[in-house]
Amino acid sequence: MPVEIESPVLEMRDVSLKLRRMPVLEGVNLELAQGDFLAIIGPNGGGKTVLLNVILGLLTPDSGEVKVFGMSPKRARGRVAYVPQYPRFDPTFPIRVIDVVLMGRLKRGLVGGGNPEEDCQRAHAALAEMGMADLADKQIGRLSGGQLQRVLIARALAVNAGFLILDEPTASLDPQIAGDLYARLKSSSKEMTVIVVSHDIWVISHHVKTIACMNRRLHYHQSKEITEEMVETTYGCPVDFMVHRHTHRVLEDHHEDGAGLEGVHDTEPGGPGGIQGKPDPEGESH
Amino acid sequence: MLEALQSPFFQRALLAGLLASVACGIVGTYVVVKRMASISGGLSHAAFGGVGLGYLLGINPMIGATVFALASGFGLGLAYRRLRSSLDTLIAMVWAVGMALGILFISLTPGYAPDLMSYLFGSILFVPVGYIWWVVFLDLIIILAVLLLHKNLQAVAFDQEFAEVMGVPVDAVLLVLLGLASLTVVTLIQVVGVILVIALLTIPAATAQQWAVNLRHMMIEAVLIGAFCTTSGLFLSYGLSDSYGINVPTGPLIILIAVALYGASSAIHAVVAKSPRG
Numbered sequence A: 001m002p003v004e005i006e007s008p009v010l011e012m013r014d015v016s017l018k019l020r021r022m023p024v025l026e027g028v029n030l031e032l033a034q035g036d037f038l039a040i041i042g043p044n045g046g047g048k049t050v051l052l053n054v055i056l057g058l059l060t061p062d063s064g065e066v067k068v069f070g071m072s073p074k075r076a077r078g079r080v081a082y083v084p085q086y087p088r089f090d091p092t093f094p095i096r097v098i099d100v101v102l103m104g105r106l107k108r109g110l111v112g113g114g115n116p117e118e119d120c121q122r123a124h125a126a127l128a129e130m131g132m133a134d135l136a137d138k139q140i141g142r143l144s145g146g147q148l149q150r151v152l153i154a155r156a157l158a159v160n161a162g163f164l165i166l167d168e169p170t171a172s173l174d175p176q177i178a179g180d181l182y183a184r185l186k187s188s189s190k191e192m193t194v195i196v197v198s199h200d201i202w203v204i205s206h207h208v209k210t211i212a213c214m215n216r217r218l219h220y221h222q223s224k225e226i227t228e229e230m231v232e233t234t235y236g237c238p239v240d241f242m243v244h245r246h247t248h249r250v251l252e253d254h255h256e257d258g259a260g261l262e263g264v265h266d267t268e269p270g271g272p273g274g275i276q277g278k279p280d281p282e283g284e285s286h
Numbered sequence B: 001m002l003e004a005l006q007s008p009f010f011q012r013a014l015l016a017g018l019l020a021s022v023a024c025g026i027v028g029t030y031v032v033v034k035r036m037a038s039i040s041g042g043l044s045h046a047a048f049g050g051v052g053l054g055y056l057l058g059i060n061p062m063i064g065a066t067v068f069a070l071a072s073g074f075g076l077g078l079a080y081r082r083l084r085s086s087l088d089t090l091i092a093m094v095w096a097v098g099m100a101l102g103i104l105f106i107s108l109t110p111g112y113a114p115d116l117m118s119y120l121f122g123s124i125l126f127v128p129v130g131y132i133w134w135v136v137f138l139d140l141i142i143i144l145a146v147l148l149l150h151k152n153l154q155a156v157a158f159d160q161e162f163a164e165v166m167g168v169p170v171d172a173v174l175l176v177l178l179g180l181a182s183l184t185v186v187t188l189i190q191v192v193g194v195i196l197v198i199a200l201l202t203i204p205a206a207t208a209q210q211w212a213v214n215l216r217h218m219m220i221e222a223v224l225i226g227a228f229c230t231t232s233g234l235f236l237s238y239g240l241s242d243s244y245g246i247n248v249p250t251g252p253l254i255i256l257i258a259v260a261l262y263g264a265s266s267a268i269h270a271v272v273a274k275s276p277r278g
């Protein structure tokens, strides 16, 4: 076996954080290697956004250790791209869509730098990937919610970073566009490590490599299997309700796709582990 | 009316107004889109504390004003990210403490404080020649800063969190922005006085924002609107004095013109926005 020399993309050891004296993260451990594609699910207020903010160095944990590319999150800045859950900006800000996407090309340092031609080309390419090429010159305040979310994703894609963090990026997207996005992320996941927070379990389970559940604690077994225990402790509701239904949906989707589904047919109904493993050819050929 | 242009006083005032409009429009644009209007008000009132100290120590009050404004600007710049929730209160305190110190220092000054009214209400008609050179210098610094830092200034104004994630040194950018805002505020005190600086800095920029498609357009429009307001304010006060013997300070006229323009612009914008367009 080849020896791993590179430091992992993300290393979190026993990370805990209280906000307003309420524990939000408790003993979180997580390690991601290059090419990992992790989905985090969990109830509202479960600390998913806070966890991402810790990885981004926007919040500092009370205890524990966070390393991104072997460095502190602040030092790793510029190598990580981010799609926030909500846009933070003022819709009356006078700026065109393309200039927002160009912010994904900002460089470290007070004066910045970069190659304007390359930046421009990458920004346009990212917009085109999100199907927004014709809206490049539109004012940001004139976009619909879904269009705005696609601009935020394009801005993160334009960074061309080795580590991409997306916080509920598909909440207001059409299912078609959401599926395309995940397929795109999966297809580039050789060069890129991805964390995505999402509630669309049945969509992401086509594409991601592993799934974790977050509710103050992170339940993660480095697999795509969502165990009964994980769901019960994170959502506090019967497994039936969550996993079985979603697995069922996934299976249905596969049948409709109709191609190359070897792995799926011998899956026990209700055995969520069965959805993992086999690549989905439909997903990659968009 | 045009004979006003022959008066060297008037020429100097006109030039000062035009030059100050450049600083005002550019810095005002960032202040408005970053929603820092109340900070600029705090800075001008903090500067008044420095004016008072200047009187008390017998030095040029504008030097005291500059020191006070810069100190409060940097202080608020550092507090900006750390005290999100209590920032408003802090601004109000800086505002009130500046004013209180100014009044206290002036009352402690033996004799009487000449030109006190000009700091409170502005006196563009009586600016010294040195002021012109100072504004030229300030305009150059501001233009240079924008040429070098515009991407980062825009990014921090637009989405500070994302700028931070990208590795932009947000604190340094905020300090540059507040430093420029402090110097601009002190400069505008000569034009409209401590109390009205916030209006001159923000109203032309807010008017420009209604029409601009990007920050560069907004800056250019804000500079032109500011130049129009100061120029027409000067002519109006000259005309009122010359034809009717009514002597009013120029500052309030400039601000009222700016507000009228903002109102007209809003009305037109509302009508245009309703009409269908691509």
Ligand SMILES: Nc1ncnc2c1ncn2[C@@H]1O[C@H](COP(=O)(O)OP(=O)(O)O)[C@@H](O)[C@H]1O
Pocket (backbone or CB within 6 Å): A019, A020, A024, A042, A043, A044, A045, A046, A047, A048, A049, A050, A051
């Ligand atoms: N800046 C903050 N200050 C105090 N509490 C916060 C802050 N941000 C989040 N919280 C709290 O932390 C918990 C987790 O929030 P969050 O990570 O946003 O949940 P989600 O899993 O829905 O993304 C919530 O209880 C929220 O109220």
Ligand SMILES: [Mg+2]
Pocket (backbone or CB within 6 Å): A048, A049, A050, A085, A167
């Ligand atoms: Mg969240």
